[in-house]
Amino acid sequence: MIVYFIGTGGSEGIPAHLCTCETCEEARKLGFAQRKPSTLAIITKNKKAILIDVGTDIRDLLHVPLEGILLTHWHHDHIYGLYKLRWIAKKTRLYGPKGDADWLMIHDPKNIQVGFIKAGNMLKIDSLKITALKLNHQVETLGYLIEEDNKSVAVLYDTKGLPEETFKLLEKKKLRLAIVDATYAPGVDDPYHNNVDEGAETGLQLAERTMLSHISHKNLSFLKLDEYVRKKYNGKVLVAYDGMLFYV
Ligand SMILES: [Zn+2]
Ligand SMILES: [Zn+2]
Ligand SMILES: [Zn+2]
Numbered sequence: 001m002i003v004y005f006i007g008t009g010g011s012e013g014i015p016a017h018l019c020t021c022e023t024c025e026e027a028r029k030l031g032f033a034q035r036k037p038s039t040l041a042i043i044t045k046n047k048k049a050i051l052i053d054v055g056t057d058i059r060d061l062l063h064v065p066l067e068g069i070l071l072t073h074w075h076h077d078h079i080y081g082l083y084k085l086r087w088i089a090k091k092t093r094l095y096g097p098k099g100d101a102d103w104l105m106i107h108d109p110k111n112i113q114v115g116f117i118k119a120g121n122m123l124k125i126d127s128l129k130i131t132a133l134k135l136n137h138q139v140e141t142l143g144y145l146i147e148e149d150n151k152s153v154a155v156l157y158d159t160k161g162l163p164e165e166t167f168k169l170l171e172k173k174k175l176r177l178a179i180v181d182a183t184y185a186p187g188v189d190d191p192y193h194n195n196v197d198e199g200a201e202t203g204l205q206l207a208e209r210t211m212l213s214h215i216s217h218k219n220l221s222f223l224k225l226d227e228y229v230r231k232k233y234n235g236k237v238l239v240a241y242d243g244m245l246f247y248v
């Protein structure tokens with residue numbers, strides 16, 4: 001499978017509108033440092049796609065047959081691309097937690113068929129085996145373990161650390177890749193999100209490679225963050241960017 005990082009930002013995206021912080025100003029100069037809100041596609045070995053969160057309009061970015069959508073939670077930065085995707089030409093299943101489900105997506109989902117799942121539930125979509133995982137966030141939030149043949153990836157945002165049951169389950173899996181919440185700069189303590197080092201350390205304990213994502217404009221600027229992570233973690237931990245591909 002291939003992981004396609006479509007959006008790697010936090011709620012506000014980078015640059016945040018009219019913000020003049022270092023991160024946002026840098027992103028206006030260097031196009032590659034811009035980040036859309038959280039959106040990820042997994043491309044299966046059969047060249048089918050599933051989306052994990054739709055924080056941005058994906059219609060110009062992904063023309064691969066879409067087999068399903070997984071939502072981590074219903075915060076706006078993970079769902080607002082869904083409002084346009086509702087007009088997709090073919091009925092498409094969406095799975096997500098029940099907590100805080102969006103009114104429009106429940107009452108007028110058009111071609112999206114919304115179904116609720118809980119931590120521990122398993123799904124099969126195309127060649128993927130998917131397990132929903134409990135995360136630590138402000139509202140009910142699911143991470144996902146995604147397995148194809150004997151390769152596995154875990155998507156672990158939005159979260160602060162991991163619940164013990166999730167950590168124990170993933171520990172047994174020898175993950176190829178962990179994609180982990182790293183919303184804030186080193187040293188910042190937030191109740192609902194990791195900082196860069198908390199995200200990196202979670203990933204290092206569980207996976208061969210860690211990709212940090214869900215990056216806020218309050219984090220270090222793009223180039224400083226990349227340098228900090230490369231120096232400290234010797235290439236085992238990387239910072240995702242919009243448009244990046246990872247071959248699992
Ligand atoms: Zn978020
Ligand atoms: Zn800013
Ligand atoms: Zn959230």
